[in-house]
Amino acid sequence: MVIAIDGPAGAGKSTxxxxxxxxxxxxxxxxxxxxxxxxxxxxxxxxxxxxDDDQALGRLAGGLVIEAGERVLLGGEDVTEAIRAPExxxxxxxxxxxxxxxxxxxxxQRADMADGNWVAEGRDIGTVVAPDAGxxxxxxxxxxxxxxxxxxxxxxxxGVVLAEQTLRDARDTSREHSPLRPADxxxxxxxxxxxxxxxxxxxxxxxxxxxx
Ligand code: DC
Numbered sequence: 001m002v003i004a005i006d007g008p009a010g011a012g013k014s015t016x017x018x019x020x021x022x023x024x025x026x027x028x029x030x031x032x033x034x035x036x037x038x039x040x041x042x043x044x045x046x047x048x049x050x051x052d053d054d055q056a057l058g059r060l061a062g063g064l065v066i067e068a069g070e071r072v073l074l075g076g077e078d079v080t081e082a083i084r085a086p087e088x089x090x091x092x093x094x095x096x097x098x099x100x101x102x103x104x105x106x107x108x109q110r111a112d113m114a115d116g117n118w119v120a121e122g123r124d125i126g127t128v129v130a131p132d133a134g135x136x137x138x139x140x141x142x143x144x145x146x147x148x149x150x151x152x153x154x155x156x157x158x159g160v161v162l163a164e165q166t167l168r169d170a171r172d173t174s175r176e177h178s179p180l181r182p183a184d185x186x187x188x189x190x191x192x193x194x195x196x197x198x199x200x201x202x203x204x205x206x207x208x209x210x211x212x
Contacts, residue, residue, distance in 0.1 A: 004125035007139035010146025031122030036083035039091035058100020126183035138182035
């Protein structure tokens with residue numbers, strides 16, 4: 001079974017998806033970490049690839065070996081912390097707009113989740129990667145609250161985080177390929193007033209009521 005957890009940055013996807021996977025004994029897939037790995041590889045510049053060269057980005061992405069669970073491995077190197085740098089966030093949002101990169105990542109994500117039980121978080125899990133997911137949850141929260149959470153997690157000023165987040169949200173929701181949007185059959189959950197445990201409890205309740 002696949003449980004898809006989608007939504008914008010700061011809605012609580014990572015905390016919730018990790019805790020949910022642990023609670024249910026499912027494997028965890030962080031699809032955003034995969035786009036971050038592509039961005040890190042591009043920023044390292046070997047081979048040199050421009051952030052707007054779709055074909056070259058796709059070739060680079062398709063050749064990467066990525067494991068994106070609790071720890072994130074790129075070609076066997078632990079890049080869990082390196083991929084959280086602000087310049088990687090910015091570049092990730094740009095490479096995620098490349099259709100060839102998305103094609104390569106979606107293929108990797110589907111191969112990873114071909115067997116077993118998964119909680120997968122991202123932007124397009126319920127719409128593109130796993131349209132047959134047993135449960136699709138689309139987490140939201142108001143923009144100010146999302147920025148406060150990211151600032152608390154990563155350090156930095158909430159106002160600056162909010163400005164960057166607004167840009168990334170606009171890019172993620174308006175891109176031509178796989179824009180961020182809830183699947184038609186997703187359950188939308190506003191987490192503004194909820195802590196992570198309450199969100200996990202609600203999702204576990206949904207899993208139970210679906211008899212899985
Ligand atoms: O969730 P995150 O911040 O780690 O994601 C990094 C970037 O990748 C972000 O700009 C959104 C994009 N992304 C995507 O386009 N599709 C996904 N399934 C996951 C992330």
